[in-house]
Amino acid sequence: MISALLSIGDELVLGQKRDEHGPWLADRLAAHGAPPIEQRVIGDDRGGIAAAVTDLARRADLLVITGGLGPTADDLTRQALAEALGEDLVIDDEAMRHLHELFQRHDRPMPVGNEVQAMRPQNMRCLENPLGTAPGLTGRLGRCVIFALPGPPNEMHRMYHRVVEPAVIETTGAEAVIRTQVNAFGFGESDAAQKLGDLMDRTRDVLVGTTVSGSVLTARIRATGPPDRQQAAVNQVADEVERCWGPYVFGRDQVDLSQAVGTMLLEHSCRVATAESCTGGWLGKRLVDVAGSSAYYVGGWVCYTNALKVAQLGVSEELLNRCGAVSVPVAAAMAEGARARCDADLALSITGIAGPDGGGPDKPVGTVFIGLAGAQAPTQVRHFQFVGDRAAIRDRSVKSALQMLRFHLLDAQVRLLWQRGDAEAVPSS
Amino acid sequence: MISALLSIGDELVLGQKRDEHGPWLADRLAAHGAPPIEQRVIGDDRGGIAAAVTDLARRADLLVITGGLGPTADDLTRQALAEALGEDLVIDDEAMRHLHELFQRHDRPMPVGNEVQAMRPQNMRCLENPLGTAPGLTGRLGRCVIFALPGPPNEMHRMYHRVVEPAVIETTGAEAVIRTQVNAFGFGESDAAQKLGDLMDRTRDVLVGTTVSGSVLTARIRATGPPDRQQAAVNQVADEVERCWGPYVFGRDQVDLSQAVGTMLLEHSCRVATAESCTGGWLGKRLVDVAGSSAYYVGGWVCYTNALKVAQLGVSEELLNRCGAVSVPVAAAMAEGARARCDADLALSITGIAGPDGGGPDKPVGTVFIGLAGAQAPTQVRHFQFVGDRAAIRDRSVKSALQMLRFHLLDAQVRLLWQRGDAEAVPSS
Numbered sequence: 093m094i095s096a097l098l099s100i101g102d103e104l105v106l107g108q109k110r111d112e113h114g115p116w117l118a119d120r121l122a123a124h125g126a127p128p129i130e131q132r133v134i135g136d137d138r139g140g141i142a143a144a145v146t147d148l149a150r151r152a153d154l155l156v157i158t159g160g161l162g163p164t165a166d167d168l169t170r171q172a173l174a175e176a177l178g179e180d181l182v183i184d185d186e187a188m189r190h191l192h193e194l195f196q197r198h199d200r201p202m203p204v205g206n207e208v209q210a211m212r213p214q215n216m217r218c219l220e221n222p223l224g225t226a227p228g229l230t231g232r233l234g235r236c237v238i239f240a241l242p243g244p245p246n247e248m249h250r251m252y253h254r255v256v257e258p259a260v261i262e263t264t265g266a267e268a269v270i271r272t273q274v275n276a277f278g279f280g281e282s283d284a285a286q287k288l289g290d291l292m293d294r295t296r297d298v299l300v301g302t303t304v305s306g307s308v309l310t311a312r313i314r315a316t317g318p319p320d321r322q323q324a325a326v327n328q329v330a331d332e333v334e335r336c337w338g339p340y341v342f343g344r345d346q347v348d349l350s351q352a353v354g355t356m357l358l359e360h361s362c363r364v365a366t367a368e369s370c371t372g373g374w375l376g377k378r379l380v381d382v383a384g385s386s387a388y389y390v391g392g393w394v395c396y397t398n399a400l401k402v403a404q405l406g407v408s409e410e411l412l413n414r415c416g417a418v419s420v421p422v423a424a425a426m427a428e429g430a431r432a433r434c435d436a437d438l439a440l441s442i443t444g445i446a447g448p449d450g451g452g453p454d455k456p457v458g459t460v461f462i463g464l465a466g467a468q469a470p471t472q473v474r475h476f477q478f479v480g481d482r483a484a485i486r487d488r489s490v491k492s493a494l495q496m497l498r499f500h501l502l503d504a505q506v507r508l509l510w511q512r513g514d515a516e517a518v519p520s521s
Numbered sequence: 522m523i524s525a526l527l528s529i530g531d532e533l534v535l536g537q538k539r540d541e542h543g544p545w546l547a548d549r550l551a552a553h554g555a556p557p558i559e560q561r562v563i564g565d566d567r568g569g570i571a572a573a574v575t576d577l578a579r580r581a582d583l584l585v586i587t588g589g590l591g592p593t594a595d596d597l598t599r600q601a602l603a604e605a606l607g608e609d610l611v612i613d614d615e616a617m618r619h620l621h622e623l624f625q626r627h628d629r630p631m632p633v634g635n636e637v638q639a640m641r642p643q644n645m646r647c648l649e650n651p652l653g654t655a656p657g658l659t660g661r662l663g664r665c666v667i668f669a670l671p672g673p674p675n676e677m678h679r680m681y682h683r684v685v686e687p688a689v690i691e692t693t694g695a696e697a698v699i700r701t702q703v704n705a706f707g708f709g710e711s712d713a714a715q716k717l718g719d720l721m722d723r724t725r726d727v728l729v730g731t732t733v734s735g736s737v738l739t740a741r742i743r744a745t746g747p748p749d750r751q752q753a754a755v756n757q758v759a760d761e762v763e764r765c766w767g768p769y770v771f772g773r774d775q776v777d778l779s780q781a782v783g784t785m786l787l788e789h790s791c792r793v794a795t796a797e798s799c800t801g802g803w804l805g806k807r808l809v810d811v812a813g814s815s816a817y818y819v820g821g822w823v824c825y826t827n828a829l830k831v832a833q834l835g836v837s838e839e840l841l842n843r844c845g846a847v848s849v850p851v852a853a854a855m856a857e858g859a860r861a862r863c864d865a866d867l868a869l870s871i872t873g874i875a876g877p878d879g880g881g882p883d884k885p886v887g888t889v890f891i892g893l894a895g896a897q898a899p900t901q902v903r904h905f906q907f908v909g910d911r912a913a914i915r916d917r918s919v920k921s922a923l924q925m926l927r928f929h930l931l932d933a934q935v936r937l938l939w940q941r942g943d944a945e946a947v948p949s950s
Contacts, residue, residue: 105557107547114562118536128534133560134542140552140558147576201626271537282654284633285593292594301531301565301595303538312532338912366802366823373795373802376823380801383877383911391829394795394805396820401864403821404833434829448812466543477627480652484675495747512628 093126093262098134098144100159100169101243105135113158123271124156124257125316127266136160141172147235147309153263154468156256159243161226163206169240170229174456177233181211187218187227192500193224219255223247227257233265270322271314274333276340277307277362278495278508284309287336291329298322298329307488307509308349311337323382339504342495348380352493356501364497365436366392367405367426369417369443370460375490390436405429418443418455424471424518427463438500439465440493446482460489463518464496470517476510477493522555522693525581527563527573529588529598530672534564542587542677552700553686553694555583565589570601578605578665582692585685588672590655592634598669599658603642606662610640615648616656623654648684652676657684699751700743703762706736706778707767707924707937713738716765720758727751727758736917736938737778740766769932771924778923779807784914785930786817793926794865795821796834796855798872799889800845804919818866824855834858847872847884853900853947856892867929868894869922889918892947893925899946901929905939 110194114131121128129152130146134140137189141160148155158291160169170263174181182414188210202210207322209226212218219228219239225240236460276284281304285292288311291300298315311333315322334341342352357364366375372394398417405510407425415421426441444460456479464469477494478485492508501505507514525547532538543560550557556920558581563569569590577584602898603610617639624631641647648657648668657669657680667889668685670677709734714721717740720729722768727744740762742753763770773782795804801823808818822833827846828931836854844850855870873889880886887907894900905921907914921937928935936943 105543105547105560106551107544107549107557107560110544111560115533115536115539118534120536121770123871128575129566130534131534131536131540131562135558137558144559181948273537278630280629281882282592282634284615285634286632294594302593303530303532304591305538314535324786331680368802368805370809371799371806372818373805373821374809374813376797376802376825377800377806380799380823380825380875380915381802385801386825389801390823391833392802392823392825393827393833394802394809396805396809396815396818396823400820403863404822434826446809479627481675483810484652486809510627 093153093260094152095121095126095128095154095156096148097128098141098148098155098157099129099132100134100136100141100157102135102166104133104159112245113243117156117158117252120252120257121154121156121260122269124260125269126260127269127316136166137169138165138168138172139145140170140174142175145173145176145238146234149233149238152236154254154260155233155236155238157238157240158248161209161228161240161242163203163209163225166247170208170211170213173216173229173231173238173240177213177215177231178423179213179215181452182214183216184210184227187212190220190227191225203223217424219249219251222253223250230255250384269316270312270319270326271312272326272330273345274311274330274337274341275311275343276309276311276337277342277491277508278340280509281309284311284337289336290388291332291336298325300329300333307382307484307508308448308490309337309340317323330430339502340495341504342498347495349491351382353497354388356498360501361438362438363388363390365390365430365434365439367430367439367441368392368394369396369401369426370446371486371489372396373440374486375440375493378490378494390434393430405433416455417444418459419463420461420473420475420516420518423461423463423473424465428473431465436469438497440497441465442489444476444489446485446486446489448482458485460485462489462493462496464500466500470519472496472515473518474508475512476508477512478510522583523581523691524550524555524557524583524585526557526560527570527577527584528561529563529570529586529799530596531564531600533562533566533588541674543556545678545794546585546587546681547687549681550583550585550689551688552698554698555689563606565595565597567597567601567604570597571604574601574605574662574667578662578667581665583689584662584665585613585681587668587677588668590638590657590669590671592638592654599637599640599642602645602660602669606642606644606660607644608645611642611643613639613656614929616641619649619656619831620654648680650676650680652679659684678788685823694768698743698745699755700741700750701759701769702742703740703759703766704772704776705738705766706771706920707769707935708738709938712739712778713740713766717762718765719798720761720765727754729758729762736913736920738766738769751752759914768928768931768935769924771927778920781818782923782926783808783811783814785927790932791867791877792817792819792865794819794859794863794868796859796868796870797821797823798830798855799875800915800918801825803915804869804871804922806846807919807923813950819863830855834862845884847874847888847946848891849890849902849904849945852890852902853894856894857900858940860894866896867926869923869926870894871918872917873905873914875914876909887914889914890921891918893929895929899948901925901943902947903937905937906941907939
């Protein structure tokens with residue numbers, strides 16, 4: 093069963109307000125075996141709505157329209173449906189009675205404008221709306237079943253759950269779409285696809301697609317069919333994706349990188365500290381985003397000036413003068429200094445040039461060194477050359493630091509995207 | 522000039538991810554005299570994309586497509602454009618050179634999959650993308666000008682501002698809608714409207730509306746007409762809004778609170794340090810978001826544990842035991858400790874209970890104390906009772922701290938939203 097979604101309103105199409113209904117309905121319809129081929133947003137224009145209804149009804153088995161059922165002059169969904177169906181608008185006696193009752197109950201005279209809300213195209217049916225004045229409408233255009241729902245979210249949601257979803261489930265039967273996602277960080281999108289090989293083949297039963305958002309790679313895995321059979325198939329493919337992507341995978345579904353790191357730190361009974369320069373506290377902020385992070389995050393330093401690096405973390409002035417604040421030895425000294433000044437087992441440091449100014453021929457904007465100091469191993473420093481603007485460079489620095497921490501706990505010896513050369517082991521100073 | 526928007530991606534059409542690009546572009550194009558007739562979201566299907574392009578190009582003067590330009594098998598915008606235009610895909614030498622350079626610069630071999638990103642339909646032109654591997658594309662289908670932009674937001678926004686917007690303005694001539702916005706923080710939305718009085722009257726030439734996003738209040742001011750006349754009217758109303766909202770106003774248009782604070786710190790030649798607990802470095806991160814912040818931000822401490830508050834900031838153990846870490850005296854001691862340990866003129870501290878756990882009858886979740894220490898005045902501490910979840914409580918803490926700093930520099934004696942009682946002046950310990 094193929095669905096299509098049509099949201100109506102000038103404020104939506106002009107970008108003054110975001111269409112929340114399209115994504116909300118899409119997610120639910122996809123889960124019940126009626127994935128949308130299209131979400132369309134158009135303005136309050138009768139001819140335009142009628143044309144869109146005709147077009148979408150030709151291509152989908154189910155069309156869900158939201159908005160444009162109110163009592164004002166710019167509510168035109170009802171009239172447009174009549175036009176698309178080639179039918180007249182007639183008064184629905186039941187709906188008219190309900191409208192009058194509603195106004196009587198609130199002791200208000202019914203404005204003349206509201207009467208139009210009791211009208212429907214001749215062969216459509218009104219859907220009761222106990223939460224508002226606008227009844228919904230349902231009917232057919234060719235083989236396509238049409239539902240028109242009111243725009244206010246509570247009214248729309250109720251009508252969807254009471255009327256649309258049961259109708260969809262009745263048609264699709266037990267069919268449902270089973271979905272999961274695998275999230276990873278630290279390699280590029282084209283590598284991601286290459287590693288997955290024919291798992292991404294568009295003809296397979298279980299479909300895999302990849303997306304990147306905030307440098308996080310996500311494999312979106314889905315299959316349509318009986319849930320009892322497909323759930324296992326989807327899980328198996330998710331496992332295969334995890335094998336292909338290896339230690340870069342940090343979690344499934346809604347898990348984010350700092351949550352994944354937090355869970356691992358808890359499992360290892362490991363406490364961590366931070367020493368940041370160009371990220372300005374963002375790494376600490378990310379760790380503290382997770383509720384309960386006080387169990388594994390001690391705290392940290394934001395040493396934005398060299399003076400603070402010296403005074404607070406014990407980085408030697410000689411080192412700063414000789415190598416510069418953005419260097420392997422300073423990153424190592426920052427991490428070691430942080431670890432020595434608190435009871436953390438591990439300390440992460442970040443020092444770099446986030447731009448837009450401050451870059452040079454040797455150390456262009458995007459040059460970042462990330463250090464990791466622990467009790468046993470020598471301090472590890474990785475050199476990165478990030479691309480992007482100031483915000484992207486800093487965001488990628490924070491995520492790379494978190495992933496370095498994961499790799500350390502996993503004992504995984506792998507490179508990260510944007511990393512230059514191998515990790516350097518710096519003997520403790 | 523009529524525009525249309527097409528966003529591409531299975532994750533979008535299936536409702537797994539919201540289409541942010543459609544509304545973003547719609548708002549801008551409408552402001553520049555090219556209002557969209559439609560925002561359409563479809564999946565990664567070559568035939569479907571080609572059909573949508575053909576349909577939309579027939580009805581609009583400008584079509585802006587986002588997404589589907591990546592290197593993987595489900596990125597099909599390029600191929601679909603070739604199909605819609607009835608042209609072959611050819612290699613663009615310039616784009617191929619840029620791609621190779623990009624991978625060389627990052628010392629990585631170029632995956633074979635990426636080569637397709639240097640291809641374009643014969644009569645289209647590649648648009649340079651310095652932030653990523655996917656060049657954009659532009660060309661014509663009949664009378665419609667088409668732009669295809671990459672999906673990652675920073676790449677898309679840059680290309681829109683550099684290429685699409687100038688092209689639109691050249692065609693539509695002067696901007697049709699004059700707009701500005703006034704941004705404020707620290708009071709509620711109903712207060713905001715009350716303070717504006719009849720400025721919000723819907724029958725005025727210059728329209729004023731208010732919105733709240735991330736607790737920041739924005740008055741959106743707009744007028745339609747000849748720019749030379751309307752610009753002055755809009756500016757005058759913006760000035761009136763500023764007068765009504767007073768010191769809570771921190772800037773116009775895209776200026777955010779940390780930028781506004783940064784500008785003021787520069788003007789006052791004032792350097793600031795931070796001492797954070799529940800915000801975990803977020804305040805430092807916000808200050809460092811602004812390029813050039815090293816001129817006024819020294820750095821800070823994230824003292825998530827009491828031990829670090831004692832060892833690093835010199836907060837007395839006795840104080841912590843007697844009053845608790847979340848208290849007026851500890852907030853004061855943290856700010857004073859930070860200021861004493863570096864060469865900052867002012868220091869801000871934040872200590873509080875962000876939840877979901879850790880609250881009690883005396884200090885429920887949302888209790889936050891924010892301190893401000895300087896050379897002259899006694900240390901000031903404000904007590905807040907924030908509402909919202911962990912993220913909202915921390916975000917509001919950071920913004921309240923930044924606004925406290927502004928008020929201090931302005932010498933404004935006003936309360937902030939969620940503040941309990943007046944600011945307390947704590948004699949230096």
